[in-house]
Amino acid sequence: MDNKLYVSSSPHIQSANSTRRIMLDVIIALLPTTVAACVIFGARVLMLVGVCVASCVLLEYIARKLMKRDTTIGDLSAVVTGLLLALNLPADINPLIAMFGCLVAIVVVKQMFGGIGMNFVNPALAARIVLLVSFPTAMMRYVPAFWYRTGVDAATTATPLKADAGAFSYIDLLLGNCGGAVGEVCAAALLLGGVYLLIRRVISPIIPCVYLGTAAAVSLLIGLDPLYQLLSGGLLLGAIFMATDYTTSPVTRWGKVIYAVGCGVLTMLLRAYSNMPEGVSYSILLMNILVPLIERATSPRPVGYVKEKGEKA
Amino acid sequence: MEKKSYLHEFSKGIVKENPVLCLILGTCPTLAVTTSAVNAIGMGIAATAVLVCSNAVISALRRFIPDKVRIPAFITIIAGFVTVVQMVVRAFSPALNDALGIYLPLIVVNCIILGRAEMYASKHPVLPSILDGLGMGVGFTAALLLMGIIRELLGSGSVFGIELLPVKILIFILPPGGFFVFGMLILIANRLNARAGKRVKSSPCDGCLMSEKCSQRSCEEVSGNVD
Numbered sequence: 001m002d003n004k005l006y007v008s009s010s011p012h013i014q015s016a017n018s019t020r021r022i023m024l025d026v027i028i029a030l031l032p033t034t035v036a037a038c039v040i041f042g043a044r045v046l047m048l049v050g051v052c053v054a055s056c057v058l059l060e061y062i063a064r065k066l067m068k069r070d071t072t073i074g075d076l077s078a079v080v081t082g083l084l085l086a087l088n089l090p091a092d093i094n095p096l097i098a099m100f101g102c103l104v105a106i107v108v109v110k111q112m113f114g115g116i117g118m119n120f121v122n123p124a125l126a127a128r129i130v131l132l133v134s135f136p137t138a139m140m141r142y143v144p145a146f147w148y149r150t151g152v153d154a155a156t157t158a159t160p161l162k163a164d165a166g167a168f169s170y171i172d173l174l175l176g177n178c179g180g181a182v183g184e185v186c187a188a189a190l191l192l193g194g195v196y197l198l199i200r201r202v203i204s205p206i207i208p209c210v211y212l213g214t215a216a217a218v219s220l221l222i223g224l225d226p227l228y229q230l231l232s233g234g235l236l237l238g239a240i241f242m243a244t245d246y247t248t249s250p251v252t253r254w255g256k257v258i259y260a261v262g263c264g265v266l267t268m269l270l271r272a273y274s275n276m277p278e279g280v281s282y283s284i285l286l287m288n289i290l291v292p293l294i295e296r297a298t299s300p301r302p303v304g305y306v307k308e309k310g311e312k313a
Numbered sequence: 314m315e316k317k318s319y320l321h322e323f324s325k326g327i328v329k330e331n332p333v334l335c336l337i338l339g340t341c342p343t344l345a346v347t348t349s350a351v352n353a354i355g356m357g358i359a360a361t362a363v364l365v366c367s368n369a370v371i372s373a374l375r376r377f378i379p380d381k382v383r384i385p386a387f388i389t390i391i392a393g394f395v396t397v398v399q400m401v402v403r404a405f406s407p408a409l410n411d412a413l414g415i416y417l418p419l420i421v422v423n424c425i426i427l428g429r430a431e432m433y434a435s436k437h438p439v440l441p442s443i444l445d446g447l448g449m450g451v452g453f454t455a456a457l458l459l460m461g462i463i464r465e466l467l468g469s470g471s472v473f474g475i476e477l478l479p480v481k482i483l484i485f486i487l488p489p490g491g492f493f494v495f496g497m498l499i500l501i502a503n504r505l506n507a508r509a510g511k512r513v514k515s516s517p518c519d520g521c522l523m524s525e526k527c528s529q530r531s532c533e534e535v536s537g538n539v540d
Contacts, residue, residue: 133487135483136483
């Protein structure tokens with residue numbers, strides 16, 4: 001009998017979106033930052049990005065082969081991880097240290113937990129923190145912006161968060177004329193990438209907006225300059241590119257809000273009251289771990305669902 | 314025949330029932346003191362000494378200890394030997410005593426020692442009990458030494474204080490690195506055991522210290538289960 005009735009399970013609405021397309025969008029959004037980093041810190045940034053991307057892709061390929069799973073390097077997620085990790089490192093980091101970071105990100109955090117979509121925290125962030133704990137001196141040796149013009153290679157500089165007040169103007173921060181990890185200094189380029197992601201609807205505006213808003217509100221409350229705080233350190237990079245990672249952020253709307261508020265409050269508290277150089281990585285990582293709990297607390301109720309007696313919401 | 318079983322009593326603790334890597338016991342000292350190979354060996358030897366002595370005494374006294382108060386009795390005997398070991402270490406190696414810190418007196422509550430007392434020594438004659446304690450102790454020491462060597466090599470670039478590597482990946486001598494190395498060693502031990510076909514057990518009670526003694530009802534029914 002000729003069966004004309006096709007029944008398939010949901011979802012029924014399909015779009016051309018694929019992991020590969022989304023990852024490509026993220027890479028495009030990171031391009032302004034990468035270019036700005038190359039201008040600010042010189043060609044060695046290109047080398048760093050190349051090393052990180054190549055080792056991430058290679059390690060992902062090897063790890064999948066060793067685990068006898070299908071190859072997933074085609075979805076470009078390893079490229080994004082490598083690029084993000086490179087943008088989180090200081091410009092003159094030893095490439096071997098960067099490669100160790102890639103090993104942590106791809107093999108330990110991502111593939112050991114099952115590959116893309118299974119990682120419990122953002123791989124690039126976890127790798128950054130492992131490197132920060134493992135090589136504190138190398139990870140905090142920031143070369144000044146435009147060092148290659150002055151010809152002084154070995155000099156290091158304070159990041160805007162640790163510098164004296166007034167050392168950097170808003171314009172410096174916006175254009176990246178300051179020390180820091182290669183991808184976090186140029187706020188204008190990061191914002192440009194963020195706008196692209198929002199227009200392409202790759203990320204929802206809730207997480208970055210609430211994250212930045214909370215951080216600004218908390219810094220007002222504790223007497224810091226909100227605009228200076230937003231533009232300095234890794235806050236923009238974290239809010240736009242790290243906290244919005246699909247795997248490690250909540251899917252529900254209120255979950256996103258809670259998650260972003262938690263990130264913002266923790267970031268500012270760590271910046272103001274801890275002796276750590278930066279609070280963004282730790283706060284996002286902590287909230288990553290809380291995501292399953294947040295999702296459970298905010299899971300939507302089906303239409304018409306009646307609460308049973310004694311059941312909690 | 315008899316001789317072969319003695320050998321088995323000794324060797325089972327080293328590989329097949331390795332207390333740290335297969336039974337996952339005594340994880341607290343395992344993670345805490347393995348930041349260097351020397352500390353790991355010191356801890357292993359101290360725990361082995363206590364384990365052998367307490368196994369011997371508990372086995373000798375097994376007919377005199379009333380069943381209902383056996384745990385306090387075991388703990389008292391173990392605590393006595395721990396005090397002796399602690400005094401010896403403090404007298405002959407103050408540096409090791411400082412390095413091990415609180416974890417030396419904490420051998421009292423090491424679940425490997427109480428576990429062997431409860432599961433083995435209280436039911437077997439003195440000689441097999443000593444061999445069992447010795448085997449478990451050697452297995453414990455070997456696992457600790459392995460972890461200590463890996464963590465010291467990667468974290469401090471040295472083994473037994475001898476510089477070998479120019480790089481120091483500090484995280485390996487910090488707690489997260491300890492958990493990571495521990496997890497990797499358990500993974501390798503599981504793979505080796507599976508490959509050798511030794512992991513024939515599949516009941517949920519396997520690997521549980523009480524499995525020989527208890528009625529193998531599900532563990533949730535038996536409240537107040539000890540570690």
